[in-house]
Amino acid sequence: MALSKLDNLYRQVILDHSAHPHHHGHLQKATNEIELRNPTCGDVLQLEIALTDNKISDIAFSGDGCTISQASASMMTDAVIGKTPAEAEQMVQAFSTMVIGDRPDQDLSILGDASILKGVAQFPARIKCATLAWKALNNALTGEDGKGMAQLLTSHED
Amino acid sequence: MGKNLNDIRADFPILEQQVNDEPLVYLDNAATTQKPKAVVEALTHYYYHDNANVHRGVHTLAERATEQFEAAREKVRAFINARSTKEVLFTRGTTTSLNWIAASYGEANVNAGDEIVISYMEHHSNLVPWQQLALRKQAKLKYIKLNADGTLDMTDAAQQITDQTKIVAIAQVSNVLGVVNPVKDLAKLAHQHGAVMVVDGAQSLPNMPVDVQALDCDFLAFSGHKMMGPTGIGGLYAKEELLNAMAPVEFGGEMIDFVNLFDSSWSQLPWKFEAGTPDISGAIGLGAAIDYLNQFGMAAVHEHEQKLVDYVLPQLLAIDGLTVYGPHDPAKHTGVIAFNLDGLHPHDLATGLDMEGVAVRAGHHCAQPLMKYLQVPATARASFYIYNTKADADRLVESIVATKEFFKNGTI
Ligand SMILES: Cc1ncc(COP(=O)(O)O)c(C=O)c1O
Numbered sequence A: 001m002a003l004s005k006l007d008n009l010y011r012q013v014i015l016d017h018s019a020h021p022h023h024h025g026h027l028q029k030a031t032n033e034i035e036l037r038n039p040t041c042g043d044v045l046q047l048e049i050a051l052t053d054n055k056i057s058d059i060a061f062s063g064d065g066c067t068i069s070q071a072s073a074s075m076m077t078d079a080v081i082g083k084t085p086a087e088a089e090q091m092v093q094a095f096s097t098m099v100i101g102d103r104p105d106q107d108l109s110i111l112g113d114a115s116i117l118k119g120v121a122q123f124p125a126r127i128k129c130a131t132l133a134w135k136a137l138n139n140a141l142t143g144e145d146g147k148g149m150a151q152l153l154t155s156h157e158d
Numbered sequence B: 001m002g003k004n005l006n007d008i009r010a011d012f013p014i015l016e017q018q019v020n021d022e023p024l025v026y027l028d029n030a031a032t033t034q035k036p037k038a039v040v041e042a043l044t045h046y047y048y049h050d051n052a053n054v055h056r057g058v059h060t061l062a063e064r065a066t067e068q069f070e071a072a073r074e075k076v077r078a079f080i081n082a083r084s085t086k087e088v089l090f091t092r093g094t095t096t097s098l099n100w101i102a103a104s105y106g107e108a109n110v111n112a113g114d115e116i117v118i119s120y121m122e123h124h125s126n127l128v129p130w131q132q133l134a135l136r137k138q139a140k141l142k143y144i145k146l147n148a149d150g151t152l153d154m155t156d157a158a159q160q161i162t163d164q165t166k167i168v169a170i171a172q173v174s175n176v177l178g179v180v181n182p183v184k185d186l187a188k189l190a191h192q193h194g195a196v197m198v199v200d201g202a203q204s205l206p207n208m209p210v211d212v213q214a215l216d217c218d219f220l221a222f223s224g225h226k227m228m229g230p231t232g233i234g235g236l237y238a239k240e241e242l243l244n245a246m247a248p249v250e251f252g253g254e255m256i257d258f259v260n261l262f263d264s265s266w267s268q269l270p271w272k273f274e275a276g277t278p279d280i281s282g283a284i285g286l287g288a289a290i291d292y293l294n295q296f297g298m299a300a301v302h303e304h305e306q307k308l309v310d311y312v313l314p315q316l317l318a319i320d321g322l323t324v325y326g327p328h329d330p331a332k333h334t335g336v337i338a339f340n341l342d343g344l345h346p347h348d349l350a351t352g353l354d355m356e357g358v359a360v361r362a363g364h365h366c367a368q369p370l371m372k373y374l375q376v377p378a379t380a381r382a383s384f385y386i387y388n389t390k391a392d393a394d395r396l397v398e399s400i401v402a403t404k405e406f407f408k409n410g411t412i
Helices: A002-009 A012-019 A067-080 A085-100 A109-122 A124-142 A147-156 B037-050 B060-080 B094-109 B128-137 B154-160 B183-192 B240-245 B280-294 B298-317 B346-355 B368-374 B390-409
Strands: A032-038 A043-052 A055-064 B088-091 B115-119 B140-144 B165-171 B196-200 B219-223 B234-238 B256-259 B264-266 B322-324 B336-341 B361-363 B379-383
Touching: A002 A109, A002 B346, A002 B390, A012 A067, A012 A109, A032 A124, A043 A067, A043 A124, A055 A067, A067 A085, A067 A109, A067 A124, A067 B346, A085 A109, A085 A124, A109 A124, A124 B346, B037 B060, B037 B280, B060 B088, B060 B280, B088 B094, B094 B128, B094 B165, B094 B196, B094 B219, B094 B234, B115 B128, B115 B154, B128 B140, B140 B154, B154 B183, B165 B183, B183 B196, B234 B240, B298 B322, B298 B336, B298 B390, B336 B346, B336 B390, B346 B361, B346 B379, B346 B390
Parallel strands: B115 B140, B115 B165, B165 B196, B196 B219
Antiparallel strands: A032 A043, A043 A055, B088 B234, B219 B234, B256 B264, B322 B336, B336 B379, B361 B379
């Protein structure tokens, strides 16, 4: 049955993260925050980051979204805690390359759990769900409109 | 009339394919419909045999192209029962048509303090042009409320439409709730207060008989691609006296009568509004789509769709945890059915259905204010058309149930 292909996208870890997202809610004191929308589907993600001594000391997200966007946000928050903004940027790049599926031989170890979202590459319509949280991270840290990431992803969006 | 609607699948080669190893069930018709061979062949024939620019040549091909282009306009006129082809303008589609009304009629007739009345169920293309006009003119944009079952609250309509109202703009059929709005009554109400009635016919023209004289609407906008025509072509109907008084929105070739160095005069209706080379093949393709629909008659098209709704709606409502938006009475519901499964985002649901070969849409359906009104971020939406069958409806129901099970168990 064709639904068995869904297993490639919705791995158990992904379903768990979505059902019980980590770092879901708000921070007492955020240094960087952003709200990002996915205009094609109406999903909204708020991301709050606390930077201490040039490291992400705490992070929280909230908003509405599908299983993939919620799980991706949860995994992203796990993965970037304790990282410097520069390290986080590298992870954003790695994640973006991974979901586009251009470099199957890529080393994904820096992404932690989030590397399990690799399967998204087989579901082009869902790439933007997976990248929403990472784009938000990028934008919140750079204070920009996520340039590097946006460029990489434009051909796969909308 | 006469051709049997149960026997038309062969006219749509695109439907005969596997998607994700399953036979395709196409249920995204409210977004765009598939095209019968007759429409594709009309385009091919035009380009292989008759292609030339219209209204500008004395040679034979130019004559043929012009003749077919204007014949298509006559087909549209007859299809909506306009009085004259002067009242039928070709545009890129509903969105362009509505923008033209706002930019021309709206710009000239709406002033500070005036009101424009729409509803909470409008598509962005029948909302943003009015919102922006209201902002430009410091006019007031008002929204008619909905009843609990998603139908338009006509008591509220009677209150919102006042002597200050200049424009009432409402979809005849909602692209989310599947309701048919009483645009004839609304037109009457608008006229009592001296306002004009704009009908967004994007979802009604493909599915039911529409008679602009019987509705007594002042404007009607529609898209060819939602009624089996090509993309890029649509129409704007407007009463002749309104068009005569309105200024063109675009200027250039085709639409002029005489051009002097410092002023110009405009061509007659309908060409006054059609600046530049139009979508000639698109118009001819739209004409072919209308011919295709006319083989059955719009009453039969509507009846076919209604039978499918009678069949599928109760089955959807019987799925535990499934919410259908809009009326639950099949008699009040068109073939556009929006729904959600408890605890599952519509994107995840739509991906599950796609794996089963069932194409539905998930998202806000270009109706963000409606989503907010319904207090949901998004919905899934299945929409049926004339080539869909009860077997398609069964596949929809089965794959929703299977997807639900998948997410309940985490695996299958
Ligand atoms: C009710 C309604 N109005 C307007 C539109 C816009 O049509 P188009 O995108 O063809 O201009 C649509 C189509 O999505 C619609 O369903």
